Amino acid sequence: MTKRIEQLEAGDEIADKEIRSLLNDAQRAELDSAWEQQQQLRANKRARTEQEQQALGWKNKRQVRIEVLKAALASAWDGIEAEFERLKEQAEIRGAKIYFDTLNQALKDGKDKSVAANLANNAMTRAGLRRMDGQPIGMQGLTKRDRELRAMEDAIQQKAESEMDDYEREQLELLQEYEKAVLANSKKRGG
Structure with missing residues (x-):
């Protein structure tokens, strides 16, 4: 929706059905009534210059669309929490x-x-x-990136373990046995 608002503000043409697809039924009705009000305003009060148009509150279709889209975006963010x-x-x-x-x-x-x-x-x-x-x-x-990172970490760990000497391997095994014992003990206690 913000992309469409930016496009409208930049002066790009956007099809009416594309704008309507972004709005719900109430917002579509609001868009229609806002445009009808502008048409009635133009029929009742004539303006010859842009200054007179601005003073009377005239808006073109693009400005009406921008207003309704901004209101729809604000209402969407209001209820998101x-x-x-x-x-x-x-x-x-x-x-x-x-x-x-x-x-x-x-x-x-x-x-x-x-x-x-x-x-x-x-x-x-x-x-x-x-x-x-x-x-x-x-x-x-997990995202694809997280799975790839885990795979890379596992590969690095396997490589490091394969390059260990006997003493380092023994220390690693002792550490793993200790961690298992601590986990089993905490499960016994209910923690």
């Missing part, structure tokens, strides 16, 4: 419904609590929503 919050809330409700429905069904089927939670989180992943346990969803949801 509320719409974002509404969509965010809907996603949270949908996620909670999927999670708890799957969790309850798994518990009714006699599954263990942790298994039921895993099944519910898997259902969240399948739905394309953030998991309740906070685990990343892997490559899903």
